[in-house]
Amino acid sequence: MSVVPDPRRPEPSAVRVADQRARLQEVAAALAQTVDPRAIAALIVDAACDGLETPRGWVTVVTPDGQQAEILHATGYTPPVLGTWGRVPLGADLPMTAAIRTGQPIYFASAADRLRTRPARAERGGPAAGLEASAVVPISIEGRVIGALGVSFGTARELDADERWFLGALASQVAQALERARLFAALREQDERLRFALEASGTGTWEWNIPEDRLTWSSEVSVLYARSPDEVPAGLSEYLQQIHPDDRERVAGAIRASVEGGAPYDIEFRILRPDGALQWNHGVGKVFLDPEGRPQRMLGTTRDVTDRKLAEAERDRFLEAERETARLRDAFIGVVSHELRTPITTIYGGTRVLARRWRDLEPDARDQILTDVVEEADRLYRLAEDLLVLTRVERGTLDVGDEPVHLGRLIERVVASERGRWPDVRFDVRVPPDLPSLQGEDTYLEQVLRNLLxxxxxYGGSGSTVTIDASATPADVELRVSDQGPGIEEGEAELLFDLFYRSPTLAATHAGGGIGLFVCRQLVRAMGGRIRAERRSDGGARFIVALPRYADDDIG
Incomplete structure (x- = not known):
């Protein structure tokens, strides 16, 4: 800030001008070393008091709410004076507030001069009350008044033009210094907020000097990569080694596209932590060019998104499970409808015929209808048993006991029943009499055996032989059921146990819903056992069930 010299006064001497300029240069150098507003105000007050040879000076600033003026630093005034005038409303009738409101300097050569211009404030004229001369100049930055600089004298004194210019120059210096301090504080607060946000979100920042291939990382990156600060990658190739091999080329390609073509760098990838764990990171970056348009540096952020990726994977699994459930439900309805239709139709039709024409039918015809009804009722009963197991599996309520089961006796009972169902099939039982008991549940094992037989x-058909044999190992009792059917296609051994699976080569010639073997596997697993299928070398298929031996075997 400059003050126009009074043309009636002679020009200041060269010595005085040199002294003022030297003093201003010293102040400027000192101000460059600090961004503390109170330290800045102290430097300016000291310079004003020294240059104008007075022990009293002050700097006041407008409070952030724009409603008051607050003394930032003062020297030469008593505590009661500072207590009274340390903070006053901007509307107060005081020289310092008037200078702030009007943006114009105010000078009083003496107390009498002040009394003539401001009689209402003669007794309470602010910090200069009780003194003689005083001067107040506004502190302005870009046309906005942010405070005032003032000095007071114990004797009458009128500042000449060069003294006023000097005081105005100091006001200009303090304005620039306080504005710099304000900007620095705002920048520091912004940086602190950004750093807090980065830390709270687990985000690290990085910079890549492209010509020198030098990477600089924030401390958060060390945490993200679970490495000490001196272990983080120093260059691009070293950094790429931290990335999962399956993602490495994709990340390298994204970086190349950003550097060579300016494409946005926004990618999610996996890294390998020192402990071997996989971590998902989200990287975002931008390439900056030098004045010649060459890639100079790349700035970016990295954030751990493992939790989100795991949540997304879990969500996808849930949605897939929901889709699979819907698919199975639709398939279940279709299969059950088909499987129920034949036995219900046979039973319904047969019983109606018997009820209406019993006396008219020949005995052989009646017997055949009754046989068909009984067979389909048995088929319906078995289907109901399988559906009951499916329901319990879906609800997680498939509970089994750990009672001892004598497999030989169970086989005898089930085979006797199946011979009645399949009179044209031979059942060959080869079970040693000393076979130990197994641990399971008689009802469920019977259901498995009936399904397999x-x-x-x-599938073996009329005239075929079904072989049932068993043996024991130190840990298990093994049951094997072999047939003389078409066998198992390559790669079908595991698929056979999937729900609703039907072999393409057999589906057209043999009825079925693809439920029975799935039920067998669920029941065997529930009893702590294993079931598998294999193709016999001489044709046909073999199903092997292994169940744990009963620990306290007391059944011979």
């Missing part, structure tokens, strides 16, 4: 008889 029924399938073997159905």
């Amino acid at each position: 029924g399938n073997a008889a159905k």
Whole structure:
């Protein structure tokens, strides 16, 4: 800030001008070393008091709300004076507030001069009350008044033009210094907020000097990569080694596209942590060019998004499970409808015929209808058993006991029943009499055996032989059911146990819903056992069930 010299006064001497300029240069150098507003105000007050040879000076600033003026630093005034005038409303009738409101300097050569211009404030004229001369100049930055600089004298004194210019120059210096301090504080607060946000979100920042291939990382990156600060990658190739091999080329390609073509760098990838764990990161970056348009540096952020990726994977699994459930439900309805239709139709039709024409039918015809009704009722009963197991599996309520089961006796009972169902099939039982008991549940194991024997008889056909044999190992009792059917296609051994699976080569010639073997596997697993299928070398298929031996075997 400059003050126009009074043309009636002679020009200041060269010595005085040199002294003022030297003093201003010293102040400028000192101000460059600090961004503390109170330290800045102290430097300016000291310079004003020294240059104008007075022990009293002050700097006041407008408070952030724009409603008051607050003394930032003062020297030469008593505590009661500072206590009274340390903070006053901007509307107060005081020289310092008037200078702030009007943006114009105010000078008083003496107390009498002040009394003539401001009689209402003669007794309470602010910090200069009780003194003689005083001067107040506004502190302005870009046309906006942010405070005032003032000095007071114990004797009457009128500042000449060069003294006023000097005081105005100091006001200009303090304005620039306080504005710099404000900007620095705002920048520091912004940086602190940004750093807090980065830390709170687990985000690290990085810079890549492209010509020198030098990477600089923030401390958060060390945490992200679970490495000490001196272990983080120093260059691009070293950094790429931290990335999962399956993602490495994709990340390298994204970086090349950003550097060579300016494409946005925004990518999610996996990294390998020192402990071997996989971590998902999200990287975002931008390439900056030098004045010649060459890639100079790349700035970016990295954030751990493992939790989100795991949540997304879990969500995808849930949605896939929901889709699979819907698919199975639709398939279940279709299969059950088909499987129920034949036995219900046979039973319904047969019983109606018997009820209406019993006396008219020949005995052989009646017997055949009754046989068909009984067979389809048995088929319906078995289907209901399988559906009950499916329901319990879906609800997680498939509970089994750990009672001892004598496999030989169970086989005898089930085979006797199946011989009645399949009179044209031979059942060859080869079970040693000393076979130990197994641990399971008699009802469930019977259901498994009926399914396996029924399938073997159905696919082997009339005149075939179904072989049932068993043996024991130190840990298990093994049951094997072999048939003389078409066998198992390559790669089908595991698929056979999937729900609703039907072999393409058999589906057209043999009825079925693809439920029985799935039920067998669920029941065997529930009893702590294993079931598998294999193709026999001489044709046909073999199903092997292994169940744990009963620990306290007391059944001979």
